[in-house]
Amino acid sequence: MTLSKAPYGTWKSPITADALVQKSISLTDVLVDAVTRVVYHIEKRPSEGGRAVIVDTVAGADVIGAGWNATTRVQEYGGGSALVHDGVVFFSHAPDGRVYRTQAGKEPKAVTPAGVPFRYADFDVHPVHKHILVAVLEDHTNDTPSTVLTRLSIINTLTQSLTTVVEGADFYAAPKFSPDGSCIAYQEWNHPDMPWQRSAVHVATIFIPDDGSSTGITLGDDVPLAWDDKEVSVAFPRWLNSDTLIFMCDHSGFQNPWVYSMSSKKRSLLLAPLGEDFNLPANKLGASYYDVLDEDTILFSAFTSGKSVLYHYNIPLKTLTPVENSFVTMSSIRALDPTTIVCVAGSSKEPNGVVRLTLSDTSASPVKTRAEVLKSSMVSLPFPDGVISQPIPLTLQEDGKPLYVIFYPPTNPDYEGSDSPTEKPPCIVNAHGGPTYMADQSLEWTKQYFTSRGWAWLDVNYAGSCGYGRRYIDRLNGQWGIADVSDCAVAATRLAASPHSLVDATRTAIRGGSAGGYTTLAALCAYPDAFAAGTSLYGISDLIKLTEDTHKFESKYMDKLLGGTYEEIPHVYAERSPVNNAEKIRVPLLILQGLDDKVVPPAQAAIIIEKIRSQGGHVEDIQFEGEGHGWVKADTIKTALEAERRFYEKVFKIV
Structure with missing residues (x-):
């Protein structure tokens, strides 16, 4: 085949604007039902005015119908707009800001009160009282930057009632109940800092009445995980078990994983600091750059030379082993089982997608994997080989x-x-x-x-x-x-x-x-x-x-x-x-x-x-x-x- 020569900028390209908007979507999050292990994702569809739709990934079925938009405007950038637990989907609906619940084949029903200018995001469900959610609530009753209020609120999805459990800071994020429901962890920060500049993670005991009512919910002992003498970002808490919390901290100069247990002080999870960031700045809520596979294993992503890498961390052995990975970006990392994660991942040659990554040999270094794309952000790739410029x-x-x-x-x-x-x-x-x-x-x-x-x-x-x-x-x-x-x-x-x-x-x-x-x-x-x-x-x-x-x-x-x-x-x-x-x-x-x-x-x-x-x-x-x-x-x-x-x-x- 004879190749053409033509002035730069005049080449004829098959990559047209029409092809891009007709065949592509934006994948914003991956969700895993903690009980059924069904995988869902959220996709924004330009062809439907940018509507965000929750989809059963493997079945390829929309969970919410036309007219529903699973988007939140908390902090304007949003994120953390949905949660799935035991077949029940909870989501923020952009037009009215309320939270709704639905199940396959059912019309969504509101679980938060009407007529109030509230926005909700970053949900977690209580492990014992399944009708109880905790969420970041943004109150726009006085809608100016200095008067908008943010707090952590308990949502009783049976009564549509709200109970404030934490307030006073300018911002909150990432509330997480411990596996036994006795504690809650969350991130907070205050102006003029951004969460990646100076922030703290708090661990507090929480009391919920035995009957699961939201009346009488209180927080007890509170332990702040922070470095008061330095501008340190502490973020992305996740429970390893009911006694132990994993979180990220840039005390070393890079965002590295740390651990805190109720019976001991906070400490670095790594034997020595690693000059790589294990997360990016949280400009949106609900991000996840790692997850717990089981009580002995965590899968981390990190960033080096401008792209993602993966690590398998063995807790008893305290070993951090590289994981085979063909993707350059990985986000929304969610554990599916002790050897499998799902995430949104992209390479420099293929459009990003919802990917299932299975660890096939954890004894090797790097750990061997198998990757399967469950959903691509492009319906098809109608372009010839060799048309994609490589970074x-x-x-x-x-x-x-x-x-x-x-x-x-x-x-x-x-x-x-x-x-x-x-x-x-x-x-x-x-x-x-x-x-x-x-x-x-x-x-x-x-x-x-x-x-x-x-x-x-x-x-x-x-x-x-x-x-x-x-x-x-x-x-x-x-x-x-x-x-x-x-x-x-x-x-x-x-x-x-x-x-x-x-x-x-x-x-x-x-x-x-x-x-x-x-x-x-x-x-x-x-x-x-x-x-x-x-x-x-x-x-x-x-x-x-x-x-x-x-x-x-x-x-x-x-x-x-x-x-x-x-x-x-x-x-x-x-x-x-x-x-x-x-x-x-x-x-x-x-x-x-x-x-x-x-x-x-x-x-x-x-x-x-x-x-x-x-x-x-x-x-x-x-x-x-x-x-x-x-x-x-x-x-x-x-x-x-x-x-x-x-x-x-x-x-x-x-x-």
């Missing part, structure tokens, strides 16, 4: 410090390059959101949409990105809008120059969503010659205004990212707000914004659009009705993707 992780050095990036070269089996031997590909530099999150190496179709057309793609895990230890995250403290911006500009420049010479420096665009949108706007202001175009997806333009109208969860996030409150350092907030530097943006800009966004409100887009246009700059914008912080509807996903491509083609005169 190339690179570590650049800047001022003696590492900078982690992932490069995706133009890839299409029908083309062998440009018809001009001196042409380098145009490049899209992507700044991830968070900002303390990360770009991983799993297959992501937006990247492939561009690389299959002859574009290069560069993910920048700038200072502040997770997965590389606490010190790397903390490099962004006081430096947001500086370190992240500089890293993106440096990465783009380095990839275009010798010895790499991988991209065309004159045809490089920067783009990003949310905090990545802020980095994009700030980079166009601070480095006006580094990029030839930019796209901000629901990005931040005015840091001062954001302190007034963002949601509770992140309303104090900037205190550390910028080095103080607005009242303490108003000049920093003003200087680092792109809207106040918009005259420096000399290249074309595309802004995409959801009109229902509560995290980065639409006003953030409107004010910088107006500022740029008033100064004669080039800015295009599309605003989407019914969309919040990120796209969920098929039409929006298609329109946004195609608009971004056409924008770059116009700017770079690619025809």
